[in-house]
Amino acid sequence: MHILDALDFHARFRSSELAILHAGGAVSFAQLRASVLAAASRIRVHGFDSNLPVGVYITDPFHQFVLTLALMHEAIPSFSGSLTYEPPPDGVAFGAYISDRHAPFMAGASVVTPDAAWFAPGPAVERRAFKSPKSLVRILASSGTTGRSKAVAFDSATIELGIRYPAMIGALGEASSMTLIGLSSGLGFRHRLGHLQMGNLQIFPPQRLVDAMNVMRIYGVKFLTASPQHLQTMLEIAESAGMTFPTLTHLRIAGSVMPRVTLLRVRARLCPNVTGDYGCTEAGMIAEAPGDLLDRIPGCAGIVHPFNKVEIVDDDDRPLAPGAEGNVRVWSPSIVTEYLGTPHEGDRSLRDGWFYPGDLGRLTPEGLLVLLGRVGEVINAGGVKVSPDLIAGTLLGFGGIRDAAAFGIDLPDRPTEICAAIVTHQPIDTAALLDSCRRVLGARAPHRIVRVEQIPRNQMGKVLVRELRQRVG
Structure with a gap:
């Protein structure tokens, strides 16, 4: 038919x-x-x-x-x-x-x-x-x-x-x-x-x-x-x-x-x-x-x-x-x-x-x-799946950001939150940065961006996600 x-x-x-x-x-x-x-x-x-x-x-x-x-x-x-x-x-x-x-x-x-x-x-x-x-x-x-x-x-x-x-x-x-x-x-x-x-x-x-x-x-x-x-x-x-x-x-x-x-x-x-x-x-x-x-x-x-x-x-x-x-x-x-x-x-x-x-x-x-x-670390935020590397790569494309990483935070009363951590040594408007991410990534954009002094990584350069989550809180 x-x-x-x-x-x-x-x-x-x-x-x-x-x-x-x-x-x-x-x-x-x-x-x-x-x-x-x-x-x-x-x-x-x-x-x-x-x-x-x-x-x-x-x-x-x-x-x-x-x-x-x-x-x-x-x-x-x-x-x-x-x-x-x-x-x-x-x-x-x-x-x-x-x-x-x-x-x-x-x-x-x-x-x-x-x-x-x-x-x-x-x-x-x-x-x-x-x-x-x-x-x-x-x-x-x-x-x-x-x-x-x-x-x-x-x-x-x-x-x-x-x-x-x-x-x-x-x-x-x-x-x-x-x-x-x-x-x-x-x-x-x-x-x-x-x-x-x-x-x-x-x-x-x-x-x-x-x-x-x-x-x-x-x-x-x-x-x-x-x-x-x-x-x-x-x-x-x-x-x-x-x-x-x-x-x-x-x-x-x-x-x-x-x-x-x-x-x-x-x-x-x-x-x-x-x-x-x-x-x-x-x-x-x-x-x-x-x-x-x-x-x-x-x-x-x-x-x-x-x-x-x-x-x-x-x-x-x-x-x-x-x-x-x-x-x-x-x-x-x-x-x-x-x-x-x-x-x-x-x-x-x-x-x-x-x-x-x-x-x-x-x-x-x-x-x-x-x-x-x-099995992996793909973030699944209420059915929206996104690679952390995609978010980090997008953030690094904006001026003034020296390092970036993304991860999911499981919350008790709502879907997983997409969080991003950035390292920058200059003033930055995180609200404007979030808007820019939404224009590029749509639903896969981070919900929250947090500034940190350093992204914890192992000797191979892999982000230590558990440690980063603890730092962000």
Whole structure:
């Protein structure tokens, strides 16, 4: 089945039913299909090379979604950029960009800026077919185990499997739904396509979280997917404003394990029915846990889905007995086999048909996965993974900074804080430096910058992270 077959069906079977509520209004399934066809006709006029992916950098999430579907209609692979306009993964050649603003990384490529006419109904165009079932359809960015952005390639069959299997056990949730996870992520992409295929009403959130919370209350959102970072901010807003969400019946936490203290606050203030989701871009949803398990078992990642495989192995990739601690590796029907673009030296996270997410854990005889920490030192701040070296290298690019290091600080009541330490012998405005980092790194920027006299290192120049944490406090 083509990805758009479900939209064609819903546009005929339930043509007048609402498909999406968004900041600019609402569209039925028939109207959504008409917008996709209109955008497809505009894309066809520009004659994009179907052998090269098109990067979509559009601030409006509804228009970004429509353009993604329109590119699928035209058999052109796509990549959705983040709302912070971070560059795409290294080494992937893009044929063009559809963007509402220019960014430095787009230099030398064709950049097309759509207007309202792109989405206005017009003459229908016949759908084009991809050259083969294995043709590239979608690129998603994943930090994997390195914290550096990597391009993950998906064909239509892999996308379908990543939606079909979770839907079989109700893991995609119910209507009406909202996800705060962006379309550029694997979860955000699968969530939106999955609910479209099931004919569920989706509510696309406004950019500001407080506005999204008001939309949830006005339109009666029942199912919400959010990261620990989102939920931490939502708690602060809800508690200060006295907000409640009486229609919210199910809340899914995705991205990383949430601290128990925060989990208790979420269940008390936002929604008592909470599910934790463990997954990755490379293999999709792997396991999930109800709120009671999350509350009772520290580090609980969830019960492994019946169609997936999880093993705990030693450093030589030999499977360990149930209950033993070791490296986590996962397999799913929708697992990818390789990355596109520039290979990352030493990255062996995809090998022998398995994905190694870089987690340490144990698996109980009942199939419950419990996480114990990270194999490396990649910072995972509420699902945002970043290499400390990337942050340090960015800081060293600013004038006056002599040395720099980055690390994560685990906090009892909110997601891990990204902290950076700098050495400088001249006055420096740390607030301005933080702003500069955010412009370069987006969500991967440090939350806090601290000045120190010296970065502790060993004789090989490696940062002594534990000692640095003690100095910073």
